[in-house]
Amino acid sequence: MGRNQKAPKIESKFMKFFADTAEIDEIAALAETGMVDGVTTNPSLILKSGRDILEVTREICALVDGPVSAEVVSLVADDMIAEGRKLAKIAENIAIKVPLTWDGLKACKVLTGEGNMVNVTLCFSANQALLAAKAGATFISPFVGRLDDINLDGIDLIADIRTIYDNYDFETQILAASARTVNHISDCALVGADIVTAPPAVLRKLAAHPLTDKGLATFMEDWKKTGQKIL
Numbered sequence: 001m002g003r004n005q006k007a008p009k010i011e012s013k014f015m016k017f018f019a020d021t022a023e024i025d026e027i028a029a030l031a032e033t034g035m036v037d038g039v040t041t042n043p044s045l046i047l048k049s050g051r052d053i054l055e056v057t058r059e060i061c062a063l064v065d066g067p068v069s070a071e072v073v074s075l076v077a078d079d080m081i082a083e084g085r086k087l088a089k090i091a092e093n094i095a096i097k098v099p100l101t102w103d104g105l106k107a108c109k110v111l112t113g114e115g116n117m118v119n120v121t122l123c124f125s126a127n128q129a130l131l132a133a134k135a136g137a138t139f140i141s142p143f144v145g146r147l148d149d150i151n152l153d154g155i156d157l158i159a160d161i162r163t164i165y166d167n168y169d170f171e172t173q174i175l176a177a178s179a180r181t182v183n184h185i186s187d188c189a190l191v192g193a194d195i196v197t198a199p200p201a202v203l204r205k206l207a208a209h210p211l212t213d214k215g216l217a218t219f220m221e222d223w224k225k226t227g228q229k230i231l
């Protein structure tokens with residue numbers, strides 16, 4: 001995108017699921033289900049993958065049509081901007097990820113002004129989320145699980161951000177991060193998060209229920225007794 005273009009508005013008519021991983025095989029498997037709308041990565045996930053950031057991010061962008069978050073690693077605004085511009089060249093669906101610091105907010109303002117999607121990450125308060133929206137962030141990433149770790153309610157933060165954004169018609173989407181359980185995901189949906197990003201293992205658990213397994217086993221046993229075949 002050109003530097004003077006407005007960053008695209010990402011419509012949210014339903015809860016989106018992003019896979020929080022840089023593992024190509026896991027992303028490919030989930031993409032086949034049609035249930036993955038994007039991918040989030042960070043330096044820790046890149047380290048875990050053992051891959052070059054530019055190479056693996058390019059592969060991820062080819063697997064999914066939705067936003068793929070790639071994170072800058074500098075702490076100074078000008079360097080963040082330079083890194084963000086380089087990452088944005090990987091593919092059109094790159095969302096540049098910047099930290100929620102004053103330098104990160106400055107970089108967000110510049111990069112969104114140039115037509116890029118920007119994900120402002122490591123959000124732990126409603127005030128931080130308000131600043132990110134004012135800086136033009138495409139996505140805000142509040143960390144639910146990490147707040148729970150210190151006995152604060154991460155879901156309450158999602159609800160507070162939803163109220164603030166709705167009060168002022170901010171277009172920034174709430175991308176609930178650090179979702180570690182299926183309950184985190186359903187709770188985020190109940191309070192109005194636009195997106196939840198979670199590890200593939202957690203996303204796969206969304207389809208699991210012991211009563212589903214029990215019911216299916218009963219059906220299969222009864223089907224055998226009929227002696228019939230469909231194919």
